[in-house]
Amino acid sequence: MSAPAKRVVVIGAGFAGLAAAVRLAHAGCLVVVVEEAPRLGGRATAFTDRESGERVDNGQHVLFGCYRETYAFLGRLGTAVQAPLQRRLRLVMVGDDGRRSTLECPNLPAPWHLVAGLMRWSALGVGDRWSAVRLSRVLLAVRRRGAAAVAAEVAPDLTVSDWLVSRGQTPRLRDWLWHPLAIAALNQSPDVAAAAPFVRVLGELFGPRPDDAAVGLPVVPLDELYAVPAERIIAKHGGRVLTKTAARIVLDDRGAIAGVRAGDTTIAADAVVSSVPWHAFARLWTGDVPEPLAAIAANAAATGSSPIVTVNLWLDGPITSDQFIGLVGGPMHWIFNKSALYGDNTAHLSVVSSGAEELAARDNGAIAGEAWGQLTRALPAAATRRVTRSVVVREHRATFSLAPGSPPRPATTTRMPGFFLAGDWTDTGLPGTIEGAVLSGHRAADAILGVTDR
Numbered sequence: 001m002s003a004p005a006k007r008v009v010v011i012g013a014g015f016a017g018l019a020a021a022v023r024l025a026h027a028g029c030l031v032v033v034v035e036e037a038p039r040l041g042g043r044a045t046a047f048t049d050r051e052s053g054e055r056v057d058n059g060q061h062v063l064f065g066c067y068r069e070t071y072a073f074l075g076r077l078g079t080a081v082q083a084p085l086q087r088r089l090r091l092v093m094v095g096d097d098g099r100r101s102t103l104e105c106p107n108l109p110a111p112w113h114l115v116a117g118l119m120r121w122s123a124l125g126v127g128d129r130w131s132a133v134r135l136s137r138v139l140l141a142v143r144r145r146g147a148a149a150v151a152a153e154v155a156p157d158l159t160v161s162d163w164l165v166s167r168g169q170t171p172r173l174r175d176w177l178w179h180p181l182a183i184a185a186l187n188q189s190p191d192v193a194a195a196a197p198f199v200r201v202l203g204e205l206f207g208p209r210p211d212d213a214a215v216g217l218p219v220v221p222l223d224e225l226y227a228v229p230a231e232r233i234i235a236k237h238g239g240r241v242l243t244k245t246a247a248r249i250v251l252d253d254r255g256a257i258a259g260v261r262a263g264d265t266t267i268a269a270d271a272v273v274s275s276v277p278w279h280a281f282a283r284l285w286t287g288d289v290p291e292p293l294a295a296i297a298a299n300a301a302a303t304g305s306s307p308i309v310t311v312n313l314w315l316d317g318p319i320t321s322d323q324f325i326g327l328v329g330g331p332m333h334w335i336f337n338k339s340a341l342y343g344d345n346t347a348h349l350s351v352v353s354s355g356a357e358e359l360a361a362r363d364n365g366a367i368a369g370e371a372w373g374q375l376t377r378a379l380p381a382a383a384t385r386r387v388t389r390s391v392v393v394r395e396h397r398a399t400f401s402l403a404p405g406s407p408p409r410p411a412t413t414t415r416m417p418g419f420f421l422a423g424d425w426t427d428t429g430l431p432g433t434i435e436g437a438v439l440s441g442h443r444a445a446d447a448i449l450g451v452t453d454r
Helices: 015-026 068-077 112-119 126-145 147-152 160-166 171-186 195-205 222-236 278-284 291-301 338-342 364-378 380-384 434-449
Strands: 007-011 030-034 046-048 055-057 090-095 100-104 240-242 247-251 257-262 265-268 271-274 305-315 324-328 334-337 348-354 387-400 419-421
Touching: 007 015, 007 247, 007 257, 007 265, 015 030, 015 068, 015 222, 015 271, 015 434, 030 222, 030 257, 046 222, 055 222, 068 222, 068 434, 090 171, 100 112, 112 126, 126 147, 126 171, 126 195, 147 195, 160 171, 160 195, 171 195, 171 324, 222 240, 247 278, 257 271, 271 434, 278 291, 305 364, 324 364, 334 338, 338 348, 348 364, 364 380, 364 387, 419 434
Parallel strands: 007 030, 007 271, 030 240, 090 324, 271 419
Antiparallel strands: 046 055, 090 100, 247 257, 257 265, 305 348, 305 387, 324 334, 334 348
């Protein structure tokens, strides 16, 4: 006679929670996902714009070829084709003066594909190009020992800027490539963010395969990419997804987990996965956080946040055919041409500022004006167009802070039996990215299932 299926409650329905839930459901567990918000997706979701009726992401996200856990998750959902990857890295960058230059990496073994691409990149001078060769030693070490091992050797008090300078990277190479990559990956200024996570990102991006750094851009809204398909799979395997439902963990007389209070119902559980963000962890408990988890709660409460601001602009006509453009020298960092991505004619651009502490404090009109001003300087065709609508989206706590001296990040398993953690803020070694979130969800599922070879 077979053992009864494990009953698992997953709290939080972002990438981490849904990745855990789908893996558990496929393994035969009875899964219930509880989400406090009215829609799935957490900090990576979409909403319907009230005027255009268009589904709009609450913040644009980029995937990369090295996101193996993410693409495995999307493959299980059947949606990997909706975030197609470039054959290899191709990055269009535009300065605030309108100068445009495209970095293209040839199909060579890593890291020589990057070195060769930089050697012929018109944005750089001769000295800038040769300074990039110095960084190839780090990437060769990654090939031998792995990105995690190389990143672990970086001094914890070094910022990204400190590390790049120590590696002889010129100001122009930093401005046109390393800083934009750092801001995108870490969502924090290179002068503030710790170097070790950035070295891990570099090692993953420019790892063994030339297409590890290839960009993947979703061609559907984020909730259609993963949240809605994940809900269907969970239901197919006998599970449920509850939205607009607050979750509180119920303990028995011995202080062990008895279940989860979801609205007016208590759900019995053999295991619970918390995939809520760091700033929501303490809200899972009706009283004080249990003693075995007190250190996690204290560190979570002391963890800083970094915002992202996205300005959605609808124009009276197109200004570029590029799907994705990096911006150099202004407060906005990336342009995503949603019309080109979705294959429609709405002339909709999403313009993103990462690590946007100063910008997030301004009013919507000032933010939209800043974005449009930078676009008109960077893309001359913008001067011939008119903005018909703008929508500003602030995600004040988009990611956790990676500044040196930040509190330690928690492990997947905890001192409380049956209670597991997921979320990009857990100790994955990665910054607050989609890949880190999915990896954490898969780790939590594997810990419940007793999988030990990951």
